[in-house]
Amino acid sequence: MPSVTTxxxxxxxxxxxxxxxxxxxxxxxxxxxxxxxxxMALAVLALVFLVGWQLARGSSLAIRRFGFHFxxxxxxxxxxxxxxxxxxxxxxxxxxxxxxIIAVPLSIATALYLTELAPLWxxxxxxxxxxxxxxxxxxxxxxxxxxxxxxxxxxYPFPLLKRWFGWTPLFRGPIYGVSMLAGGxxxxxxxxxxxxxxxxxxxxxxPNLQREAAYALGATRWEVTRIAVLSYARKGLFxxxxxxxxxALGETMAVTxxxxxxxxxxxxxxxxxxxxxxxxxNEFTEATTDLYLQALFEIGLVLFGITILxxxxxxLLLKTMGSSMGTRAVQ
Amino acid sequence: MTINxxxxxxxxxxxxxxxDEYTKVDPSVRFNYQSIGSGGGQKQxxxxxxxxxxxxxPMSDDNLAKAPGKLLHIPTVAGAVVLTYNLPGNxxxxxxxxxxxxxxxxxxxxxxxxKIAAVNPGISLPDQEIVxxxxxxxxxxxxxxxxxxxxVSSEWKSKAGTNTSVNWPAGxxxxxxxxxxxxxxxxxxxLGYVELIYAIQxxxxxxDIKNSAGEFLKPTLESVTAAMATANIPEDFRFxxxxxxxxxxYPIAGATWLLVYEQQKDxxxxxxxxxxxxxxxxxxxxxxxxxxYAPPPTQLRDRVLKRVSEIKT
Numbered sequence: 180m181p182s183v184t185t186x187x188x189x190x191x192x193x194x195x196x197x198x199x200x201x202x203x204x205x206x207x208x209x210x211x212x213x214x215x216x217x218x219m220a221l222a223v224l225a226l227v228f229l230v231g232w233q234l235a236r237g238s239s240l241a242i243r244r245f246g247f248h249f250x251x252x253x254x255x256x257x258x259x260x261x262x263x264x265x266x267x268x269x270x271x272x273x274x275x276x277x278x279x280i281i282a283v284p285l286s287i288a289t290a291l292y293l294t295e296l297a298p299l300w301x302x303x304x305x306x307x308x309x310x311x312x313x314x315x316x317x318x319x320x321x322x323x324x325x326x327x328x329x330x331x332x333x334x335y336p337f338p339l340l341k342r343w344f345g346w347t348p349l350f351r352g353p354i355y356g357v358s359m360l361a362g363g364x365x366x367x368x369x370x371x372x373x374x375x376x377x378x379x380x381x382x383x384x385x386p387n388l389q390r391e392a393a394y395a396l397g398a399t400r401w402e403v404t405r406i407a408v409l410s411y412a413r414k415g416l417f418x419x420x421x422x423x424x425x426x427a428l429g430e431t432m433a434v435t436x437x438x439x440x441x442x443x444x445x446x447x448x449x450x451x452x453x454x455x456x457x458x459x460x461n462e463f464t465e466a467t468t469d470l471y472l473q474a475l476f477e478i479g480l481v482l483f484g485i486t487i488l489x490x491x492x493x494x495l496l497l498k499t500m501g502s503s504m505g506t507r508a509v510q
Numbered sequence: 511m512t513i514n515x516x517x518x519x520x521x522x523x524x525x526x527x528x529x530d531e532y533t534k535v536d537p538s539v540r541f542n543y544q545s546i547g548s549g550g551g552q553k554q555x556x557x558x559x560x561x562x563x564x565x566x567x568p569m570s571d572d573n574l575a576k577a578p579g580k581l582l583h584i585p586t587v588a589g590a591v592v593l594t595y596n597l598p599g600n601x602x603x604x605x606x607x608x609x610x611x612x613x614x615x616x617x618x619x620x621x622x623x624x625k626i627a628a629v630n631p632g633i634s635l636p637d638q639e640i641v642x643x644x645x646x647x648x649x650x651x652x653x654x655x656x657x658x659x660x661x662v663s664s665e666w667k668s669k670a671g672t673n674t675s676v677n678w679p680a681g682x683x684x685x686x687x688x689x690x691x692x693x694x695x696x697x698x699x700x701l702g703y704v705e706l707i708y709a710i711q712x713x714x715x716x717x718d719i720k721n722s723a724g725e726f727l728k729p730t731l732e733s734v735t736a737a738m739a740t741a742n743i744p745e746d747f748r749f750x751x752x753x754x755x756x757x758x759x760y761p762i763a764g765a766t767w768l769l770v771y772e773q774q775k776d777x778x779x780x781x782x783x784x785x786x787x788x789x790x791x792x793x794x795x796x797x798x799x800x801x802x803y804a805p806p807p808t809q810l811r812d813r814v815l816k817r818v819s820e821i822k823t
Binding site: 466 | 546550567570646
C-alpha cells in the first residue's frame with residue numbers, strides 16, 4: 180500500500196523540515212512579561228512608600244512640634260492647637276479587637292458549616308447572601324446603626340450585659356447606645372463577609388484525603404473537622420483573620436456614626452470612643468489652620484504605621500506557628 | 511463659560527438653587543460648586559484653584575495674610591442653630607446662655623437642675639441625666655454654637671473656645687446634622703444642637719433661647735434677620751452675629767460667606783461673577799426663605815452690593 184507509506188512519511192518529513200527551519204524559540208516575550216510583572220510588583224511597593232512619604236511630609240510641622248508626645252498625650256484641642264493621638268490609637272485598636280472577637284468565631288463557624296456540613300443545595304444561596312452583605316455601602320450601614328441597631332442594643336443586650344458582667348470594668352457606667360462596643364459590632368458586621376469567604380476558600384482547599392484518612396481511623400465528624408480540617412488549615416485561617424484586622428483598622432464611616440466620637444480612654448465598652456480613621460473623616464474638611472491639618476495628616480501616618488505593624492506582627496506569628504501542614508492551604 | 515467654586519456645605523442647597531436659576535438669567539455661564547467644606551473652600555481660594563470660595567466662618571487674619579490679593583467676604587444668607595431635645599412629652603422649653611454653657615461644660619448634669627427649672631416654671635422636668643450631643647465633624651454649625659457659648663460664658667471661652675470643632679468638655683459626638691438629630695431622637699434625655707431646618711424636617715422640638723435683651727425667642731428666619739440687622743458689622747464684613755443686641759434678635763445664628771478676590775484675574779469671568787453676585791443678593795435672596803435661610807436685611811444688603819460693585823475686572 181504505497182499510499183499509506185506516503186501518508187505516513189509526509190508529515191514526519193515535513194515536521195522535521197519545519198523543526199529544522201525554525202530558529203531556537205524566542206525568549207523576548209517571556210522576558211518582556213517578566214519585566215512587566217516586575218514593574219507592576221515594584222509599583223505596588225513604590226505606592227506604599229509614596230503614601231508613607233507623603234503622609235510624613237504633610238505632617239512634618241506637627242511631627243517637629245509635638246515629637247513623640249503626639250503618641251502619648253490625650254488632648255485634642257483644635258482651638259489651643261494641642262494635639263495628642265493616644266485616645267484615637269486606643270479606640271482604633273480596641274474597636275478592632277472587639278470586632279475580631281465577634282466576627283472571627285462567627286466567620287469560621289459559617290465557613291465550616293458551608294464546607295463541611297451544609298447540604299449542597301443550600302451552600303450557594305448562603306454564600307451569595309454573605310457576599311451581598313459586603314456590598315452594603317458603609318454609610319448605609321452607619322445609618323442603620325444609628326436608627327435600628329443602637330436603640331435595640333441600648334434597650335436589650337446592653338442592660339443584660341451590664342447585669343451579668345457589670346462586675347468587670349468592661350461593662351460599667353451609663354449606657355448611651357453609641358459606644359466602643361457598638362463601634363466594634365458594626366465593624367464586625369463589615370468584616371464578616373471577607374473573613375468568611377477567605378476562610379471558606381481555605382477550608383475548601385483542604386484535600387479530601389485528609390478527611391477520608393481521619394474517617395478511616397474511625398473519627399467522628401467533629402473529630403474530623405477538628406483534627407483533619409481545622410488544624411490543617413489553621414495558618415490559612417489566621418491569614419483570613421489578619422485580612423479582617425486590616426479592614427477593621429481602617430473602617431471609617433459606619434464606625435464614626437455609632438462610636439460616639441469622644442476622645443477618651445475608658446475601660447468600659449459602654450463608653451463612647453473615637454478612632455483614628457474617624458477623626459480624619461470628621462475634621463479634615465473644616466480644618467483651616469496649618470498645624471491642625473498637619474496633625475490630622477500625622478493621624479493618618481499613625482494609622483498607616485499601625486496597619487503595617489499589625490501585618491508585620493502577623494507575619495512573625497505565622498512564622499512561629501511552625502511548619503504545620505497548613506502551609507499549602509495558605510498558598 | 512464655567513465659573514468654579516468650592517467650600518461650605520451649609521449653604522449648598524441655596525447656592526445650587528441659585529446656580530440653577532441663574533442659567534435662565536444668563537445661559538452663557540455655568541457654575542460648578544463643590545461643597546467640600548469651609549476649610550477646603552478657604553484653601554482653594556487661597557491657592558487660586560477656584561474662582562470663588564465659600565465659608566461658614568470668616569477667615570482668620572493668619573489665613574487672610576496668605577492670600578495673594580485682597581480677598582473680600584460677601585455675606586449671602588444666615589441660618590439659625592437650635593437646641594433640640596428628647597424629653598417625655600417634649601414640652602416647650604426655655605433656655606438661657608448660662609444654662610446651655612453649663613450643660614455643655616458638663617456642670618449641669620440633670621434635667622431637673624434648678625437653673626433649668628427656674629426659667630421653665632410650670633413644666634415638670636424629669637430627674638434624668640442630660641445626654642449632651644454635639645457635632646463630631648468640623649462644621650460651621652459648631653462654629654456658630656461655640657461662638658455663642660464663648661460670648662455668654664467666660665468659662666467656656668477659656669476651656670473650649672470658638673472653632674469649627676473644639677475640645678468638647680462633655681457629651682457624645684454625632685456626625686453631621688443627621689447624626690446629631692438621629693442621636694437626639696433615639697436617646698431619651700438628650701440635648702443637642704442642629705441647624706433649624708433639620709429640627710423642622712425631623713419634627714423635633716427646639717427651645718426658646720434668651721437673647722441679650724432678656725427676651726426668650728423662638729428661632730425663626732425673621733429673628734435671624736433681625737439679629738443680622740443689629741449685629742455690629744465691620745467694613746470687611748467679617749462679623750459674628752451671635753448674641754446680637756435687640757429684643758427681636760435670636761442669639762445663636764451665623765452668616766455664611768462667599769470669598770472673592772477684589773482684583774479678578776480673568777476680566778470676562780470676573781464681570782460675569784460680579785453680575786451673578788448682584789443678582790444673588792437681590793433676586794436670589796427672594797428664594798432664601800423657601801429654603802429656610804434668612805436673607806440679610808436691606809441695609810446690610812446695600813452695603814454688600816456697593817462692595818461687590820467695587821470688584822475690579
